[in-house]
Amino acid sequence: MAQSAGFLSVIALRRNHQIPLEPLIHHLHSNAAKLFSYFEILIIDCGEHTVFFEEQAALERLLSQLSSLRYLRLSKDFGVQAAISAGFDYVIGDTICCLELGRDPVEALPALLHSQRSSLQPLVLGRVAKNTLSRSERLLRMIFYRFCRSLLGIAMAEYATTLMVVNRQSLNQLNSIKDTSRHYKAYAFIAGMPFAYFDYERLPEQRRESLLKKIDLALNFIFNYSSRPLRWASVVALSLGAFNLLYVFYIALIVLFKQKISEGWVTLSVQGALNFFVLSMLAAVAVEYLWRTVDESRKRPHYFISCDRKSEQLLSNLQHIRNVVTPQNRISP
Amino acid sequence: MHAAEYLIVGGGFFGSAIAAYLGRCGYSVLLLDAAENLCTRASYVNQARVHGGYHYPRSVVTALRSQENYLRFIRDFDAAIVDNFEKVYAIAKLGSFITTEQFVNFCALTGCRLVEATPAITRLLNRELIDAAFVVEECAFDAGKIRILLRQQLHSAGVTVVTDKKVLRIQKKSSVLSAHLASGEEIEAERIIVATYSSLNEILCNSDLPLLPLCHEWVELPLLAPPTSIAFGLTVMDGPFFSFMPFPPEQCYSLSHVSYTPHQSWQDGASAWGIATANLSKQSRVQVMLQDSRRYLPSIADAQYIKSLWEVKTILPRSKHDDSRPILYQNNYGDCAGLSVVLGAKIDNLYDCLDYIAQEL
Numbered sequence: 141m142a143q144s145a146g147f148l149s150v151i152a153l154r155r156n157h158q159i160p161l162e163p164l165i166h167h168l169h170s171n172a173a174k175l176f177s178y179f180e181i182l183i184i185d186c187g188e189h190t191v192f193f194e195e196q197a198a199l200e201r202l203l204s205q206l207s208s209l210r211y212l213r214l215s216k217d218f219g220v221q222a223a224i225s226a227g228f229d230y231v232i233g234d235t236i237c238c239l240e241l242g243r244d245p246v247e248a249l250p251a252l253l254h255s256q257r258s259s260l261q262p263l264v265l266g267r268v269a270k271n272t273l274s275r276s277e278r279l280l281r282m283i284f285y286r287f288c289r290s291l292l293g294i295a296m297a298e299y300a301t302t303l304m305v306v307n308r309q310s311l312n313q314l315n316s317i318k319d320t321s322r323h324y325k326a327y328a329f330i331a332g333m334p335f336a337y338f339d340y341e342r343l344p345e346q347r348r349e350s351l352l353k354k355i356d357l358a359l360n361f362i363f364n365y366s367s368r369p370l371r372w373a374s375v376v377a378l379s380l381g382a383f384n385l386l387y388v389f390y391i392a393l394i395v396l397f398k399q400k401i402s403e404g405w406v407t408l409s410v411q412g413a414l415n416f417f418v419l420s421m422l423a424a425v426a427v428e429y430l431w432r433t434v435d436e437s438r439k440r441p442h443y444f445i446s447c448d449r450k451s452e453q454l455l456s457n458l459q460h461i462r463n464v465v466t467p468q469n470r471i472s473p
Numbered sequence: 474m475h476a477a478e479y480l481i482v483g484g485g486f487f488g489s490a491i492a493a494y495l496g497r498c499g500y501s502v503l504l505l506d507a508a509e510n511l512c513t514r515a516s517y518v519n520q521a522r523v524h525g526g527y528h529y530p531r532s533v534v535t536a537l538r539s540q541e542n543y544l545r546f547i548r549d550f551d552a553a554i555v556d557n558f559e560k561v562y563a564i565a566k567l568g569s570f571i572t573t574e575q576f577v578n579f580c581a582l583t584g585c586r587l588v589e590a591t592p593a594i595t596r597l598l599n600r601e602l603i604d605a606a607f608v609v610e611e612c613a614f615d616a617g618k619i620r621i622l623l624r625q626q627l628h629s630a631g632v633t634v635v636t637d638k639k640v641l642r643i644q645k646k647s648s649v650l651s652a653h654l655a656s657g658e659e660i661e662a663e664r665i666i667v668a669t670y671s672s673l674n675e676i677l678c679n680s681d682l683p684l685l686p687l688c689h690e691w692v693e694l695p696l697l698a699p700p701t702s703i704a705f706g707l708t709v710m711d712g713p714f715f716s717f718m719p720f721p722p723e724q725c726y727s728l729s730h731v732s733y734t735p736h737q738s739w740q741d742g743a744s745a746w747g748i749a750t751a752n753l754s755k756q757s758r759v760q761v762m763l764q765d766s767r768r769y770l771p772s773i774a775d776a777q778y779i780k781s782l783w784e785v786k787t788i789l790p791r792s793k794h795d796d797s798r799p800i801l802y803q804n805n806y807g808d809c810a811g812l813s814v815v816l817g818a819k820i821d822n823l824y825d826c827l828d829y830i831a832q833e834l
Contacts, residue, residue: 308531312571462825463538465799
């Protein structure tokens with residue numbers, strides 16, 4: 141494959157510290173060099189683990205050996221979407237790829253870039269084949285996607301992973317969305333951005349993400365991108381009010397027309413329990429939105445950087461860049 | 474006849490500068506142009522902006538190279554530089570591909586210096602539509618003076634310049650290349666560089682060589698006398714907006730609008746090239762451009778229209794997608810040893826092309 145003109149930025153998300161960093165980055169570096177004359181690799185350490193001496197030493201070796209390398213460590217685990225946001229904020233390339241080290245195969249890069257060129261879409265999202273997922277995950281995902289699509293009205297890129305490629309223009313548009321909690325799988329729909337899928341085989345997960353974390357991500361997603369639960373709460377509150385009003389009429393009728401009024405213990409109990417259940421649900425939904433509103437109103441950064449390191453030869457390539465397309469470079473998109 | 478070691482076809486800015494460079498390197502060079510003078514077409518009809526990189530937040534390579542070449546260009550063409558005005562970049566609130574924050578970050582990354590525009594400037598802008606405005610380090614060039622400087626450079630480099638000579642086709646003849654002229658003459662050279670910009674494919678087609686995938690636009694550049702209140706150049710970023718820039722050769726301003734400047738566009742096919750520009754409409758859109766521009770800069774409505782310049786602007790297909798403006802340079806084109814083609818882009822990126830040529834000398 142001929143080298144492309146332009147500048148490639150690769151965001152390499154580092155979540156699992158058990159995967160050795162050095163061979164992966166060397167592999168990624170050599171692949172990027174084959175694809176583009178000029179490139180940078182931005183390693184985003186998602187801050188999920190403490191960095192121990194061996195890893196720090198490996199990082200130092202990489203920074204001294206390889207050009208065009210940058211390393212950012214988030215101060216704590218702000219979630220994978222925040223890590224992608226950090227990458228998007230810091231990269232300078234014309235074409236931007238994002239992948240998770242150890243999960244998204246580096247070998248997929250050429251095909252991913254090719255699919256962007258051939259589809260002529262500004263954004264291409266990696267998608268994992270359904271049959272590679274466990275039956276329970278597949279079922280849960282299917283329910284979640286259907287729930288989002290049908291009941292919440294949220295369109296999202298289903299089965300999309302962290303692997304993606306986007307051009308600079310579209311990235312700038314994505315970056316202009318200032319939500320505190322960013323979910324790039326939904327952004328293509330929010331921005332009405334045309335995109336294509338890239339099907340590939342994801343490497344097996346070596347460290348399973350906890351169910352609680354996944355639930356948290358799903359809830360974040362729902363409450364961030366849909367206001368329908370609030371509408372439901374409103375409808376239920378109105379219905380409950382109407383029901384209670386009817387119940388008052390019912391009591392009045394009983395008092396007026398019935399000679400002997402029973403004690404009504406069962407009715408009262410059921411009514412009280414139902415009311416409290418519904419009120420609790422309404423409170424939960426309202427509080428979730430209140431929390432989100434408070435969170436947004438703080439205007440805090442999506443993440444904090446605790447370590448920012450650059451390869452000594454970060455700009456070595458840039459100094460040799462020439463804005464010239466030659467037979468070795470690609471002319472057509 | 475055996476004319477020279479190098480024959481340069483096309484006397485625009487790139488062709489002339491390459492000829493002067495090769496002449497300085499000690500080669501015998503002949504420069505041919507179909508027009509009566511050098512730099513009369515696209516080298517003259519453009520925004521006359523010396524790019525400092527600010528214009529390309531969506532193509533970091535173009536931005537970095539513009540930034541790198543900026544000082545070199547104004548040093549080499551000092552006499553043609555016009556910098557007696559402030560250059561303002563304003564970021565639109567709606568419809569822009571970048572936000573103010575992103576623009577500032579981009580400038581910091583690429584080393585493009587900028588300061589916030591003074592109230593004297595910002596009060597002229599519609600703040601409902603403009604988010605922020607910055608004064609940047611960018612200037613304009615006088616294409617007329619560039620022509621004079623290039624003439625001097627060509628003369629001192631010993632380059633033979635022949636104008637009013639149109640090359641129709643190029644033919645490989647054993648160890649040399651032969652250029653067939655419309656006048657019936659035939660000129661031989663060891664190497665030929667074709668730098669005819671929008672009509673590159675015309676020569677390639679006539680020479681039975683593969684065509685380049687080029688995109689062309691028929692563009693209008695209206696020239697206006699600015700109102701007294703506007704003494705600065707303004708570019709509204711980044712999307713379907715406009716630039717109002719000094720146009721030094723005619724002592725006025727030019728107005729270009731991303732949406733309305735191109736009147737017609739087409740792409741050269743695998744076997745067909747170009748269209749007859751004589752048949753293209755020259756119905757000005759200056760009023761439409763002014764109508765939109767006044768939303769951002771109300772006082773532009775008082776500008777007096779002088780005339781419009783028309784030209785074919787040529788870019789590579791990829792530039793439509795990523796807003797980049799690379800130079801195309803291909804040597805031994807179509808397996809024709811000694812034949813090179815050049816499609817110039819931003820005038821200040823010339824040095825990138827010269828670096829490639831230098832590698833081959």
